[in-house]
Amino acid sequence: VISKFATMKASLHEVLASNTTASEHAAIRAAYQLGNTLSDNMATASNFYATGSGTCILKRSATAWEVSLDEMSRLPYLFNKVQSEFALIEAGLSETWLKHAAADLTNHKGFIQTEASDPRLVDAFLAFKQGWDSFRPTNAERLLSLQVAYITLNEHPAGSKDQLDYAPGSELYHRVHKQHHPTYRSILYERNYYDIFMLDLEGNLIYSVYKE
Numbered sequence: 001v002i003s004k005f006a007t008m009k010a011s012l013h014e015v016l017a018s019n020t021t022a023s024e025h026a027a028i029r030a031a032y033q034l035g036n037t038l039s040d041n042m043a044t045a046s047n048f049y050a051t052g053s054g055t056c057i058l059k060r061s062a063t064a065w066e067v068s069l070d071e072m073s074r075l076p077y078l079f080n081k082v083q084s085e086f087a088l089i090e091a092g093l094s095e096t097w098l099k100h101a102a103a104d105l106t107n108h109k110g111f112i113q114t115e116a117s118d119p120r121l122v123d124a125f126l127a128f129k130q131g132w133d134s135f136r137p138t139n140a141e142r143l144l145s146l147q148v149a150y151i152t153l154n155e156h157p158a159g160s161k162d163q164l165d166y167a168p169g170s171e172l173y174h175r176v177h178k179q180h181h182p183t184y185r186s187i188l189y190e191r192n193y194y195d196i197f198m199l200d201l202e203g204n205l206i207y208s209v210y211k212e
Contacts, residue, residue, distance in 0.1 A: 045068075045069060046069060046152060046153065049066075049069060049152075049153075050153060063144070066144050066145070066147075066148045066152070067144065069148065069152040070144065070147045070148060070151060070152050073151045073152045073158070074212070076157070076158035076159070077158045077159065077212055080158070080159065104192070108191065108193070111191045111193075115187065115191075120183070124176075124180040124183075124184070124198075125198055127176040127179070127180065128173070128176055128177075128180070128198055128206045128207045129200055129206055130172065130176070131171070131172040131173030131174075131175070131176040131177070131206075132173060132200070132204065132206040134171070134172050134173070135171055135172070135173045139202070139204050142204075143204070143205075146173065149167040149168075149169070149174075150164060150167055150177075150211045151211050153167070154167075154211065159210075161210060161211035161212070162181075162185050162188075162209050162210050162211060164211075165177070165178055165181055165182060166178035166181065177207075180207075181209070184196050184207075184209050185209050188209045188210075193209075194210075195208055195209055195210045195212065196208065196209045
């Protein structure tokens with residue numbers, strides 16, 4: 001998996017460094033083919049982790065597996081992002097997109113004022129903060145364990161991780177997520193937000209809708 005990740009990364013660098021349309025298209029096609037293979041390998045690695053067994057001879061600690069799987073789970077999103085940006089530039093639509101983005105930003109400022117004044121936000125934030133603090137002993141462990149639970153082991157594909165209402169487990173965080181996630185997911189869809197984040201005063205991202 002790590003080897004194919006390095007190969008795909010090199011292909012994406014070729015896209016950024018290429019000078020002609022033909023070479024850009026060739027690099028995109030090569031990276032796309034690698035992406036399919038990489039997805040299969042990611043699924044195999046995740047299954048090894050979930051079941052605790054497999055035929056892979058590479059020996060890693062549980063933490064090392066969690067870190068590697070979390071990094072792999074970001075690839076489909078990053079690749080789709082590169083493809084979208086490339087398509088906008090290639091089609092000459094980047095300026096149009098920027099104009100629409102400026103108009104949306106003005107609308108979203110009004111949305112944010114509305115959402116920030118909702119007293120339910122305070123209740124949800126305090127509940128997520130309590131769930132975060134009690135989940136694991138340290139911030140690093142909390143972040144890694146929740147990324148694995150809500151991203152790596154999330155059965156929904158990249159771009160649809162928000163469809164998971166809550167991860168399995170008896171921890172308080174999962175119960176809080178089950179209670180509040182549907183509400184903020186609906187707000188995100190209605191407002192067409194990129195995402196919704198909750199950060200505590202220490203800078204920890206204790207909740208997001210899309211789990212990117």
